[in-house]
Amino acid sequence: MAGPVSLSPSRRAWQRFRRNRLGFASLVIFVTLVVLSLFAEVLSNDKPLLVRYEGSFYFPIVRDYPETTFGGDFHTPTDYLDPFVKEQLAREGNWAIYPPNPYGPKTLNYFASQPNPAAPSGENFFGTDDRGRDLLAQLVYGFRVSVLFGLALTAIGVVVGVITGAVQGFFGGKTDLAFQRFIEIWGSMPELYLLIIFSAVFAPSVALLLILLSLFGWMGLSDYVRAEFLRNRQMDYVRAARALGVGNGRLMWKHILPNSMVPVVTFLPFRMSAAILALTALDFLGLGVPPGTPSLGELLNQGKANLDAWWISISTFAVLTVTLLLLTFMGDALRDALDPRKAGL
């Protein structure tokens, strides 16, 4: 018997997960990367974070200032990469704090010293792509888009999959039969063709992609949840709760669902890596996010088009591989942690 404090099964699973060093380290690294990418504007931006100019403070990162503010001639927003502006800000008494990487995802450096695509240098740490955009900035923002997209797609898939699976498994019979036939028909629709058609009809956007991929993404999980519900609904604890007069809603939510979450949780990292891969593949084919959005798939495509610019394909490949590997390690550790055969350890 354990000490006075009793651990719930999920807490014990978490402890087993923590004991898997590779998986836990992957989780820590992944979460750190995601949190950092959420602050990408501070890390990689073409605007200074803070400017001190002739006695007053300016915050270019949150507000646009016309170039006239800093002694220029134009009323257009200031281009802080312009050597004239840099010079103005470097004068006696003036200063500016730049982000570690002074480029945004769409920044074109009109004053670059090398032709595009430029190899890695002091000016661009990872080089530039064939349009002259900084590669590091692209990767940081592209990673953020990919991960957020993966998270959103996974979350929607899980919610829809769990609800539909729960309804099928719990009620069984005709409900189950009807749903299963619907899934068979729905699942046999050619997903890729639909995506091509829709991307031709509608203006491509991340939201549209999310909706289209979600329409098909819930089915796999739904089957697992259905199987779990079918199994668990005839367990004695469910029967005992029925005999107590517990209603259907509470039975599903409180009794069966918590005992049916193992496949859902186990698949989370794998589903996420699949979502990221799907987005990358669609971008690579040009069916994904609208042009101009930083995207790993588009970078891969550029890498393919510019084989001599090795820095594009290698760095993008590295980012993708590391992301997917981290997710896979987490998934492995999670699967081991939730393995019922190891539940006693």
Added chain:
Amino acid sequence: MKELLEVRNLGVAFGAKQVVHGVDFRIAEGEKLALVGESGSGKTVTALALLGLVQNATVTGSARLANVRPEGRTVDLLQLPERELLGIRGDDIAMIFQEPMTALNPLFTVGDQVAEVLELKQALTRRQAWDAAVEALAATGIPDPRRRAHSFPHQLSGGQRQRAMIAMALASRPRLLLADEPTTALDVTLRAQILGLLDDLQRQTGMAVLLITHDLNLVRKFADRVAVMENGHLVEEGAVDAVFTGPRHAYTRKLIDSRPVRDVEEGGAVAPEVMQARRLQVAYPIPIPGVRGWFRRGEFIAVQGADFAIPARRTLGVVGESGSGKSTLALAALGLVPHRGSLAVVNRRWEKRGAANRPIRRQVQVVFQDPFSSLSPRMTVEEIVGEGLLVHEPGMPVADRRARVQAQLAEVGLTDAQFPGLLDRYPHEFSGGQRQRLAIARALIVGPQLLVLDEPTSALDVTIQKQVLGLLQRLQREKGLAYLLITHDVDVIRAMAHEVLVMKDGEVLESGPVERVLGQPAHDYTRALVAAAA
């Protein structure tokens, strides 16, 4: 008698967990030794370790097997390389398992499986092996063995499957048979037959048998000597008569003493009836093969025409083998499956829709067989036991509910003093008997008048079974509960029931007061049941 196997200081450990602690025993040629203990006592692991069949375990000690064929040398089974062990398994030492359905390969006919052993071990040709297999099956008393040899395991009945497995084990005439709970998965009337068969075969072949069991009746009928295991230690060993008449170790005494004791109110029932059933019938829809099945469904009648009444303070025992419809009867009494005929609980009938039944649900509660599946592993003790109050008295303040839960737990013998932080614990921290107490507390907290007990003790060890039955008897006396007790165990019926219903294949064969039905059974089947339990 010549020594066959001498086990010395056998230890088995899984990682840091030692499950068998230095066990010593010996078996002579042709001797029947029974290894007795409760679940988790390490008796099965001991047997498996002899054959090198426990995976991921560290096995220490020695097990010297004499006269190994062909040269007749003596080997230490625990030191033998895997290749040589392969030769001994199924040849010098064979094993039969508890569950014949999973121990036989479903994709091969039983004849094939017996013949395979003979081909491997005795280098017979296919045809010779097949003929020998048919003979081996015939020796186990399978009717029409020539035809049955072509059957797949699922085409045989449970008893026939166990016979086929015995035929397989004995095919190469082993000198030692390890029988791991060979009759536990079988119905009681079959157990006697299989045991008789093993006894006959043992006499004919002169092999030694190591019988692993928790059932003392079996030991008394079958074995020459008995070894008692507790928590991985061998606590007592001796001739069966000597151990049963004069057990030396306290644990052995407890085991022998574990037969349930009758301690219930006797006398005619005066109290009002809590449940009445007249011509109660339960049927399940089953698919019909062929085109007709597209439009209609067949019906399987699980219970046909049961009549009974249960007065307060009394127990109605329903006894029968698996498939007799007794568990279906329990579900019908709980209003969990639709039924025909009349079934009244405190003069109210079950309605079709759930919400209308809530008042009756309070009156009838249930305790299931398996304490491991009857408690949700992800709810705390407080949530599990308090749930009934949440449903039936939703307005109750949290503190009151907590107090009621605590009082109810104390009533079934679970207190905070024993288990600090009891209410916040999860079921996995409790043993089988304690879980069954939790299940009883969950049922009682809503104040029912009738408790349906579906095999409440058959998943428990004998010593625990006695305690739980004692608790149920006390609760009946104190609270005036009526019980509908479903069981296959005549001993439990004898200890608990006032009236008995004997069921077979959905039909009620016999019913009446317990003394009459068990004392002077009118039906052959009842006689067989009573005889098997004696």
